[in-house]
Amino acid sequence: MFKILRDLLRYNVEFLIGFVLTAGIFLFALAHFFAPYPDTAIYLLPPDMPPSPEYWLGTTSRGQDVLWQMSSAIWNTMTFGLTVTVLSRLLAVTVGMVSGYLGGKWDEALMTVNDTLIALPNIPILLLVYFVMRDQMNWPVLALTAALLGWNHDARLIRSVVLSLRHREFTRHAVFAGMSVPQILIRQHLPYVMPVVFFTAMNNLIWAIGLEVTLSVLGFSDINRPTIGGMIYWANQHQAIIAGIWWWIAFPIIAIVILFLGLFLLAISVNEYIDPRSRLSRMGG
Amino acid sequence: MDGFAKYLVRRFFQFILVVFLGVSLTFLITNLSPVDPVEQTVSLMTNFGATDPRSVELMREALAELYGLQGSFLDQYLSFWGRVVRGDFGPSLSSFPTPVMSLIMGALPWTIGLLTLAVVITWILGNLLGALAGYFRSNLMLKLAGATVMALHPVPAYILGLVLLLIFGYAWPVLPISGGAQMNLQPSLTFDYIRSLILHGTLPAMTLVLAGIGGWFISMRSLVSNIVTDDHVVYAELGGVSSSKIFSQYVARNALLPQVTGLALSLGSVFGGAVITEFLFNYPGMGRLLVQGIYRGDYSLVLGVTTMSIIAVAIAVFVIDLIYPLIDPRVRLG
Numbered sequence: 001m002f003k004i005l006r007d008l009l010r011y012n013v014e015f016l017i018g019f020v021l022t023a024g025i026f027l028f029a030l031a032h033f034f035a036p037y038p039d040t041a042i043y044l045l046p047p048d049m050p051p052s053p054e055y056w057l058g059t060t061s062r063g064q065d066v067l068w069q070m071s072s073a074i075w076n077t078m079t080f081g082l083t084v085t086v087l088s089r090l091l092a093v094t095v096g097m098v099s100g101y102l103g104g105k106w107d108e109a110l111m112t113v114n115d116t117l118i119a120l121p122n123i124p125i126l127l128l129v130y131f132v133m134r135d136q137m138n139w140p141v142l143a144l145t146a147a148l149l150g151w152n153h154d155a156r157l158i159r160s161v162v163l164s165l166r167h168r169e170f171t172r173h174a175v176f177a178g179m180s181v182p183q184i185l186i187r188q189h190l191p192y193v194m195p196v197v198f199f200t201a202m203n204n205l206i207w208a209i210g211l212e213v214t215l216s217v218l219g220f221s222d223i224n225r226p227t228i229g230g231m232i233y234w235a236n237q238h239q240a241i242i243a244g245i246w247w248w249i250a251f252p253i254i255a256i257v258i259l260f261l262g263l264f265l266l267a268i269s270v271n272e273y274i275d276p277r278s279r280l281s282r283m284g285g
Numbered sequence: 286m287d288g289f290a291k292y293l294v295r296r297f298f299q300f301i302l303v304v305f306l307g308v309s310l311t312f313l314i315t316n317l318s319p320v321d322p323v324e325q326t327v328s329l330m331t332n333f334g335a336t337d338p339r340s341v342e343l344m345r346e347a348l349a350e351l352y353g354l355q356g357s358f359l360d361q362y363l364s365f366w367g368r369v370v371r372g373d374f375g376p377s378l379s380s381f382p383t384p385v386m387s388l389i390m391g392a393l394p395w396t397i398g399l400l401t402l403a404v405v406i407t408w409i410l411g412n413l414l415g416a417l418a419g420y421f422r423s424n425l426m427l428k429l430a431g432a433t434v435m436a437l438h439p440v441p442a443y444i445l446g447l448v449l450l451l452i453f454g455y456a457w458p459v460l461p462i463s464g465g466a467q468m469n470l471q472p473s474l475t476f477d478y479i480r481s482l483i484l485h486g487t488l489p490a491m492t493l494v495l496a497g498i499g500g501w502f503i504s505m506r507s508l509v510s511n512i513v514t515d516d517h518v519v520y521a522e523l524g525g526v527s528s529s530k531i532f533s534q535y536v537a538r539n540a541l542l543p544q545v546t547g548l549a550l551s552l553g554s555v556f557g558g559a560v561i562t563e564f565l566f567n568y569p570g571m572g573r574l575l576v577q578g579i580y581r582g583d584y585s586l587v588l589g590v591t592t593m594s595i596i597a598v599a600i601a602v603f604v605i606d607l608i609y610p611l612i613d614p615r616v617r618l619g
Binding site for chain 1: 299302303306307310311314315318319322325435436438439440441442443444447448451455503549550552553554556557558560561564575576578579584587588590591594595598599602
């Protein structure tokens, strides 16, 4: 594992840049544990201060330090994203592997449900969930809903991998050796599926973070918990752009764009590592 | 039954299933939630002033009837279906007494227009650039264009839209940033009105195009670079077929098939992007209607817009499925 990481860092520029960007943002988010102010406190500092040696990234109209707000915000946004990713990976792996291995009627039924879910627009459904939950809405519920909506593309991908493994020699050996279906899936096939899971996890993380930003920008989440989208929501509420308090809105945007770019570069370079075909075509020029 | 008819029946079945599941899901979400919409609306109404208890009680009954919340679970479910089929979601509370359906019908053309335009531009441009970049791998211009659209790809539509709004609305104010057309113009087929429509649609459409183009680019490029090494392409190259013909007939055409399927699968998420873009640019479509409905606590409006957008997306997916046999002879001939 560490050897792979070292090789990727050494030979793959995209991976290196992606790793540095993501790690930088992650360290910045970690710093919120050492924040001098509680992250939900408002009107603690003089409002609307531009970036200065005292407040590096300025303060908001709500009297918060933009730097420390951002640090907690990124942490919370990433927690949300990772929760969605882990939950939806579990679903995608289970459905994809069962569907691909069992085949036949099971496969048909599961994939029909899968395709049906793909065709449903996610955002209106999430907004509806928020609307009916209202004040009882908190981020774990939102994460669970997002995870329930975000696994279907990848389930199909995993299914196609397992489908090709099903007729391989070693699967037949395992069956004759008397392994049960769950055993075959977990011990024989899962190692082949894991690379795909890692790759789709990156993309899913990007999707989930984007979803969080989108929903909280509209104020459709717990608005008192600092998140990147939540910061932009409050900046909009205070008309920060018109009032000229650009630092309130510019720095969160820059941070989230850096995070997205980092994750995306990681995703494509990991994909290249997993799929030798694209690596070969790159070498061929 | 030949292959084509079989294909059509399958697709139609899928369409019905999407609508059925979508509408049922909408019903379940609203029904299983711990919050009672009647109480919510009542508290919203009584906020404006003291109301005597008897009229509150009457209001409660009227709302329960209006929202179809009377009777058993099954009764409510059936009556919800009845309302969906009749297209009757009752009056909107935030713009009483306009029926929800006529608000939706007013907003739908805007969303359909914006989305159709944006999706078509995104799809054509992304696939063209991706195919060219996959075929001419060493072209520097294409590499640069590819890097740009790929860098924009992971950024959510809202952030892209906000940056565009800051650039073209504040820093260099050349484009209108709010509304669907100029306020003082009547909808008509005059030059002024159409010009204002296009100007107002530019930024929202640009946001959706920039947000979507990278995805098509990436998948098309990898499809094409896989096909380029296929035997039939190598054979054509050896046989001296011109490279423009190889590109269009041997490579791009084959690579387009999965992209059309992908288009149908992507519509659901494209709609999500449109919701947020419309809200940002105050564009008078379904997305803005939905967000406004939520802000104002308008239960029937939110329910109506959600249900109708699920159905609208399902219809759009079905239409693309109908087009698919035209470009893939394997489906047509079975």
